[in-house]
Amino acid sequence: MKLTGAQIVIQSLIKEGVNIIFGLPGGAIIDVYDALYDSPIKHILVRHEQAAIHAADGYARATGRVGVAMVTSGPGATNTVTGLATAYMDSIPIVVFTGQVPTKLIGNDAFQEADIVGITRPCTKHNFLVKDVNELAKTIKEAFYIAGSGRPGPVLIDLPKDVQQAKAEFEYPKEVRLAGYNPKYKAHIGQVKKAAQLIASARRPVIYAGGGVIYSKGANEELRRLAEGFSMPVTNTLMGLGGFPGDHPLWLGMLGMHGTYRANMAVIHCDVLIGIGARFDDRVTGKLEEFAPDAKIVHIDIDPASISKNVIVDVPIVGDCRDALLKLNQALSNINIDWEDKHRDWLEQIEEWKKEHVLSYSQPEGGPLKPQYVIEKLYELTKGKAIVSTEVGQNQMWTAQYYKFDRPRTFLTSGGLGTMGYGFPAAIGAQAAFPEKLVIDIAGDGSIQMNIQELATAVSYRLPVKVAILNNGYLGMVRQWQQLFYRGRYSQTSLEYSPDFVKLAEAYGAVGLRATKPDEVEATIKDALSKDVPVFIDFVIEREENVYPMVPAGAPLSHMLLV
Amino acid sequence: MRHTISLLVENIPGVLARVAGLFSGRGFNIESLCVAETIDPKISRITLVTNGDEQIIEQIKKQLNKLINIIKVVDLSEIESVEREMALIKVRAAPEHRAEILRIVDIFRGKVVDVSPDYYTVEITGDANKLQAFIELLRHFRIKEIARTGTVALPRARKAFKEKGEE
Numbered sequence: 191m192k193l194t195g196a197q198i199v200i201q202s203l204i205k206e207g208v209n210i211i212f213g214l215p216g217g218a219i220i221d222v223y224d225a226l227y228d229s230p231i232k233h234i235l236v237r238h239e240q241a242a243i244h245a246a247d248g249y250a251r252a253t254g255r256v257g258v259a260m261v262t263s264g265p266g267a268t269n270t271v272t273g274l275a276t277a278y279m280d281s282i283p284i285v286v287f288t289g290q291v292p293t294k295l296i297g298n299d300a301f302q303e304a305d306i307v308g309i310t311r312p313c314t315k316h317n318f319l320v321k322d323v324n325e326l327a328k329t330i331k332e333a334f335y336i337a338g339s340g341r342p343g344p345v346l347i348d349l350p351k352d353v354q355q356a357k358a359e360f361e362y363p364k365e366v367r368l369a370g371y372n373p374k375y376k377a378h379i380g381q382v383k384k385a386a387q388l389i390a391s392a393r394r395p396v397i398y399a400g401g402g403v404i405y406s407k408g409a410n411e412e413l414r415r416l417a418e419g420f421s422m423p424v425t426n427t428l429m430g431l432g433g434f435p436g437d438h439p440l441w442l443g444m445l446g447m448h449g450t451y452r453a454n455m456a457v458i459h460c461d462v463l464i465g466i467g468a469r470f471d472d473r474v475t476g477k478l479e480e481f482a483p484d485a486k487i488v489h490i491d492i493d494p495a496s497i498s499k500n501v502i503v504d505v506p507i508v509g510d511c512r513d514a515l516l517k518l519n520q521a522l523s524n525i526n527i528d529w530e531d532k533h534r535d536w537l538e539q540i541e542e543w544k545k546e547h548v549l550s551y552s553q554p555e556g557g558p559l560k561p562q563y564v565i566e567k568l569y570e571l572t573k574g575k576a577i578v579s580t581e582v583g584q585n586q587m588w589t590a591q592y593y594k595f596d597r598p599r600t601f602l603t604s605g606g607l608g609t610m611g612y613g614f615p616a617a618i619g620a621q622a623a624f625p626e627k628l629v630i631d632i633a634g635d636g637s638i639q640m641n642i643q644e645l646a647t648a649v650s651y652r653l654p655v656k657v658a659i660l661n662n663g664y665l666g667m668v669r670q671w672q673q674l675f676y677r678g679r680y681s682q683t684s685l686e687y688s689p690d691f692v693k694l695a696e697a698y699g700a701v702g703l704r705a706t707k708p709d710e711v712e713a714t715i716k717d718a719l720s721k722d723v724p725v726f727i728d729f730v731i732e733r734e735e736n737v738y739p740m741v742p743a744g745a746p747l748s749h750m751l752l753v
Numbered sequence: 754m755r756h757t758i759s760l761l762v763e764n765i766p767g768v769l770a771r772v773a774g775l776f777s778g779r780g781f782n783i784e785s786l787c788v789a790e791t792i793d794p795k796i797s798r799i800t801l802v803t804n805g806d807e808q809i810i811e812q813i814k815k816q817l818n819k820l821i822n823i824i825k826v827v828d829l830s831e832i833e834s835v836e837r838e839m840a841l842i843k844v845r846a847a848p849e850h851r852a853e854i855l856r857i858v859d860i861f862r863g864k865v866v867d868v869s870p871d872y873y874t875v876e877i878t879g880d881a882n883k884l885q886a887f888i889e890l891l892r893h894f895r896i897k898e899i900a901r902t903g904t905v906a907l908p909r910a911r912k913a914f915k916e917k918g919e920e
Contacts, residue, residue, distance in 0.1 A: 311771060312778045316821040319767075336821060370763065370824040495815035498808065 192357040195323045195349065196221035199287065200229045202330040205362040208258050210234065210249065210622055212242040216262020218289030218302060221354035223260075234622055234651055237643040239266050241615035243273020243344075244641070246284045248616025249623045250277075251602045252577055254407065256338045257284040257619065263291055264302030267348075268309065272609060274344045275313040279606025280429060281401060283342035285333050292352040293321055307348050315343030323356040328363050335366040340373025341493040342405060373492065377509030377517050385464075385488040385505045386521035392462035392486075394536045395422045398445065398474075401429030401605070402467010402491060402511045404598040410434065412515035413466065420522050421529040423540055425453040427468050428590055429605040436574075436594030442540065443549070446474040447741045448587040451547035452540055454739070454747040457482050459539075465489040467511045470500040471606070472743075480746035490514040547739075547752055549591050553708050558732035560708075561585070561660045565592040567711050568630065568658060571719065576628040577620050579603065579613040581637030583667035585660045587737040589632045611640025614657060618644055621653040628656070628719070635661040635688050645698035648724040656718050657726045659691055662733045670736045674751070695726035704728040755784070756810050757836060757906050760799040760817060761825040764790060768822045772799060775820065781805065781813050785838075785903030796824065800905045829906050836906040839878045841866070842888065845895040846873040854894060861887045872897060 193201065199222050203211070210232045215223040226233060236242045239261045246257030261270055267288040277284050291300040307319045316336050318329050326349075333345040389395055397417060403409045410433045417424045417440045424434045425442040434441055443450030445457055457463065463485040468474070475481040478500060489496075489503040490511055497506040507514050551562040565588050568576075578593055579602035580586040586603055595601045602620060604612040617631040631638075638659050648655050660666075669683040692702030701721055705714040711729070718725040739750040762768045769788055776783050784802040791798050803813060810828070817826045829836070846854055851873075858865060858875050861883065867874035877887050881904065888896070 307767065308770065311767075311774050368821060371821045493819070495812065495819055499812060502808070 193360045194221065194225070194357050195326050195354040196225040198323070198326050198358065198360050199330065199349070199354070200225045200231065201360055202327050202362055203231060203258065204229070206256070206330070206334050208256075211258040211260055212236055212245040212249070212619065213260035214239050214242060214262070214266065216266045216289060216302070218263035218291060218351050219260060219266070219287070219349070219354075220289075221351065222287065222289070222349070234618070234647065236615065236647050238641065239269035240273050240611065241618070241641050241644045241647070243270045243284065243286060244276065244609075244612050244615035245619030245622070246286070247273060247277045247282045248579060248602050248619030250282050250284055251616070252599050252620035253623045254405075254599060256334055257282070258287075259284065260287040262289040262302065263306070264304045266302075267304050267306035270346075271310060271313065274310055274346065276604050276607045276609045276612060277344040278313045278315065280604065281342050281405065282344065283337040284344045285337050286344060286346045288346060288348050289354075290319070290348045290350040293350045294352070296350065306346065310346050313344075314346050317346040317348070319348045319350075320353050321350065323353050323358040326353065326358065327360060331363045332366050332368065336368075336371065340371075374508055375492070375510040375513055377490070377507050377514035379517060381505060381507045382514065382517040382521050385507060385518060386525060388462055388486055388488060388505055389420070389464065389522060390525045390527060393532070394460045395462040395464065395533070396442075396456045396460040397422050397424040397464045397466065398427070398457065398468055399424060399430045399433050399466045400427040400468025403430055403433035406467065406492075406511035409467070409511035409515055410598050412512055412519060415519050416515055416522075419519060419529070421533040421537065422464075423456060423537065425449070425456065427471070427474055427605070428603060430468065431590060431601045432595035432598045435596040437596065444590050446747070447476070447743070448591065448737050448739065449741075450549060450591075451739055451750060451752065452543035454741070454750060455543045456540055458748055460485045463487045465491075465503075466515065467491060469496045472500075475500065475747075476741050476749075477744060477746040480748065556707060556709070559706060559711065559729060561588050561662075561729070561731045561735055562592050563708060564658065564660060564711055564729050564731065565589055565632065567715055568632070569593045571712065571715050572628060572630070576600070576630045577602065577617075577624065579617040579620065579629070579631045581613040581631070581633045581640075582608045582610045583634050583637060583665070584670065584735075584737050585632050585634040585637065585666075587667075588660070591737075593632075610637035614638060614641050614655070615644050617655045617657070618648055618653050621648075621655050622651070625653070631655060631657045633657055633659045634666055635659055635663060635691075636665045636685055638691075639688070642694070645695065645700055645724065645726075649699045653724065654722050655724050657724070659726060659728050660731050661688070661691070661728050662731050662735065663688065664733060667737070669734070673734070673736070674740070675742065691726050691728040695724075700724040700726060702726045702728065704730065706730040754806070754810070754830075755802060755804045756828055756830040757800065757802050757834070757904055758814065758817070759827045759829050759906060760801070760823055761791070762797050762799055763822040763824065764795050764797040765822065768797070769799070771820050771822060772801070772817070775816055776803075779812070779816065781809065785901070787903045787905050800903070802904050827908065829908060833909040834906050835909060836880050836904050837878055838881060838884055838902055838904045839876065840884055840888070840899060840901040841874055841876055842891055842896055843872050843874045843898040844891045845871060845897060847871070847894075850894050854891070857887070857890050863887065
């Protein structure tokens, strides 16, 4: 039997095991929405297309499966760009369907036409314009395969309206064959042995683990074996948080611009750095020339282009993190060394650094509320078991510093692109995936306003996301930079005229709570956690609290501002 | 350093845009670029000339390899290869210089493909050095216009990477 293109889309999604999609309809995608009407797939109607992409992204990060979003042509499609770029920078597998004007009108500046394939080429892993309904099922199969394999990423499929309406026999391909795409999963054993020898020669090794450890299933367990088995300390990137237990004695905390003193000191002084599924981003390395100056570098990554891109690597290992770590652990256990004894001095030195400076703040009793205190209380009262998303800026860095993640896929944050407005829709996506789990978005008063309309989505689908707004009345991170590096000239960073977030939540049919003093925090959080509906908590915090430590942009890691 | 990179790509719309976008988006240079179908109409060959230090060239090749529609990337500067470029040069041919221009064209095994009272249009083929030398010589007579194809190249036999259907 022949199906329409629109029906083929829905049937293909079912074949892919998709049970939830995020989107917003329009004229150029209306046929697919018509086919969706009788399908078992659940659809979450967002209030802005950007949120659909972030929600699909949050769903993908929390579950490890490919997230799916659907929007119309023109403005619907262009509204996906920020979400796609966010997913692209953080290697998140999503497939986005955009409606398109009929093929005959393409290029004619038709109503709601945008060259979305052209626009999103640099911010997708790959994209497709389907011009023939006979190619549709194959294209969808390829899109899911490309999105979820190798180094994952977003894929966009542009669907002209006439292709949605045309008919073809439906047969979903069993396998994909792409001449130009063959991700390499198996780590080269020769390279692994070289790495093992280098590590055996090290006196001061450090493991630097990123998002790859999260995305490669089971890699976190191998990472733990590597650290514990061979007595080596671990630091995580922002994207890597949760890849190693945040309360483990071998954990150094996050490194980089807002990393801990001991993590950055360890990187500065190490003699072998083992990079795993990380990409030596500028927020991690600081001034490149002075990054890990004494270290030989081992780099495990599934993307060959990530290796020696910023930092020249001594032993590259291309492959899946778990496979590489499994082999590395094997190779190291064949070497007869008393690792604990060998690294004792080094670990003692790290303890010294920990004594010299540890993350801290002081919460004056009855005094202005400190954001770090709020996050520590959130950690304590959720027993560290929540799925936590963040927005971007100070809220994100305080969360990274004070919420101790111990499992993969529990921390959802826009690391690479740094997208304000990401956290709330991402939390909605994660909550839709796990209705029973506790999902919290830790936000700032600036970022939450960038997708605040999604309160309607959360309320209407009864997705009981909790949003903790750290409200300091500023675009806080920019203000911090202005205070520290621009002579306190607070150019356009004050947000004195924000809405009343409590009333706003109530206006949407959610619950709004507020805490302004330290002794209100615990009760307010407990109150919020007891409610099975979306809750906004307005934490009115000290206005000019800063995130420390801080390495000024472009400076070497040794130039940490501590306080 | 100058590198000639040969790409086998799927012959579908948008592939050239992906390649060009990669270069512009990442700040790489393209000196010249040539695209045409191979024996297999489903596959095109893009020959591009670029420059950069070792690390940049390495990145260029890796990033090109990541593009889904690119089937094969070969750096011809690393292996034995032959390179050619063609140019059409419209040069002022005053009566007193006509004979000399023809002699130069002859020495370089070029060809005059269009003649007018004031101009010759000359076709010349060769590697980059030969073309450069030829253009320098003609410059004395005033070149009005020039059109160059950019470099095309193939590995020397035996070391060739095979195109489907090409033996």
